[in-house]
Amino acid sequence: DAKTTQPTSMDCAEGRAANLPCNHSTISGNEYVYWYRQIHSQGPQYIIHGLKNNETNEMASLIITEDRKSSTLILPHATLRDTAVYYCIVRDFGNEKLTFGTGTRLTIIP
């Protein structure tokens, strides 16, 4: 079962920052937070992951709270191509399988 809770859907205006929250209150010390997205019916696309510290790459930023019970994925300047279902996944370093929940359906509004 998924260990994360995400809003079912969100809208964001094009050009604005999209902030997607995720609760993972039962996360344990050796579990990472991963984010993937699935555009329409394509294969999921890796976005970013982190353990404790905030992370940033060319696609997004990941902010993890100090108690690690929640995180936020930030797409700094959303475009129409960012419309997708975004999955927040908690993954044990030794566990290779990804457990996908229902995710957040993000719609970017022109």
Add this chain to the structure above:
Amino acid sequence: NAGVMQNPRHLVRRRGQEARLRCSPMKGHSHVYWYRQLPEEGLKFMVYLQKENIIDESGMPKERFSAEFPKEGPSILRIQQVVRGDSAAYFCASSPTTGNEQYFGPGTRLTVT
């Protein structure tokens, strides 16, 4: 560097036939994962393989489904005697080592008529 490749992209089978889905991982990746996405549902893990070994098949249905990743060639997910409930999108992912992010292919959409 080519991404994960899957073929065929679309496969139609009649009930009772066999379906073979192929996955070629990214160059340098020796770990392969299969996931299934039923219509209007999330992705579910099926099996994790390394070259010539099945590491975790906890998500595989007990009957009719099998997977392999031979020393040479692509990984194969095989479904025998398909039923309508097998209609789904099957995604393959690969990673270079354990603990790394997984990169997904475009999927094979299986339709059982």
